[in-house]
Amino acid sequence: MTENSRALIRKADGEAIAAAAAILRDGGLVAVPTETVYGLAARADSDAAVARIYRAKGRPSFNPLIVHVPGIEAAGAIARLDERAHAVARAFWPGSLTMVLPMRAGAPLAAAVTAGLPSVALRCPAHPVMQAVLAQAGVPLAAPSANRSGAVSPTCADHVAASLGDRVDLILDGGTCAAGIESTIIALDPAGGWRMLRPGPITEAQIFAILGPQSAAVTSAGIEAPGQLASHYAPGKPVRLGAQTAAKDEFHIGFGKIAGDVNLSATGDLAEAASRLYSALHQGAGDARPRIAVAPITEEGMGIAIMDRLRRAAV
Numbered sequence: 494m495t496e497n498s499r500a501l502i503r504k505a506d507g508e509a510i511a512a513a514a515a516i517l518r519d520g521g522l523v524a525v526p527t528e529t530v531y532g533l534a535a536r537a538d539s540d541a542a543v544a545r546i547y548r549a550k551g552r553p554s555f556n557p558l559i560v561h562v563p564g565i566e567a568a569g570a571i572a573r574l575d576e577r578a579h580a581v582a583r584a585f586w587p588g589s590l591t592m593v594l595p596m597r598a599g600a601p602l603a604a605a606v607t608a609g610l611p612s613v614a615l616r617c618p619a620h621p622v623m624q625a626v627l628a629q630a631g632v633p634l635a636a637p638s639a640n641r642s643g644a645v646s647p648t649c650a651d652h653v654a655a656s657l658g659d660r661v662d663l664i665l666d667g668g669t670c671a672a673g674i675e676s677t678i679i680a681l682d683p684a685g686g687w688r689m690l691r692p693g694p695i696t697e698a699q700i701f702a703i704l705g706p707q708s709a710a711v712t713s714a715g716i717e718a719p720g721q722l723a724s725h726y727a728p729g730k731p732v733r734l735g736a737q738t739a740a741k742d743e744f745h746i747g748f749g750k751i752a753g754d755v756n757l758s759a760t761g762d763l764a765e766a767a768s769r770l771y772s773a774l775h776q777g778a779g780d781a782r783p784r785i786a787v788a789p790i791t792e793e794g795m796g797i798a799i800m801d802r803l804r805r806a807a808v
Contacts, residue, residue: 505622505665514629524639524653526667530646532636543603549660552642557608558635563627587619589694593680622667673768692798728778732807736786743786744777751788763795
């Protein structure tokens, strides 16, 4: 990390949040903590500002962005919310659940935000810093993870600085992210069903309790939401999954009774494992050994989201 990139980090107090809001209103980029991972925020209604996100991340232009809003009223100005969407919002907003919804005609969004799709991905974050930034900026914010595209997502301010450096105007340091993996994404289909597009902290069982079972699988050759690229969350070196033991040239990420060089959760707690996953991958990426091995992870509940990220990292 360079001295220049470290200087971009400011503790997320009132003065820094006000500065961040001013930068965003002027079309700049700010890395902001959320309860999931740090987001690279720009005003979602500006073509130039959104283009800066794509340039900073090196992100493919066909990969849409999540738009963050302060609440249901702001979401309704951008997308059409039916009773299902309102029920989901009541249950999980503010929080780590993103809904892909039909976009309103004339919605105040830059075209690149939706990557040409007729739908938009919306989330109302729970983190108090992101909520304060949204309130003071006064505009919806497009905010993918604050790292180079395809790399491991950041869960602390130093991760952002190491990945993006001076490509971002300001990094608000709000500590380590609680959930540690990106939001769950669901699509509410016009015909009445719903589909899981990306597993995350909100589980399928929790959504089932609100909406009932998922729709029949729909095969699509295109990207409908962020985080669907086959190769993603990559630490820059080979990753081997299901490793009970590690070779001498492997940095070992443990889980449960498998200690490893670093352990996601010695007690086998999947929520704790999710919160530590990206930090462990960052450690592995910085280790001198050329490979990473990961212990078996229980594939239930939040373990489904953890394994989704690990499989993409291992491609």
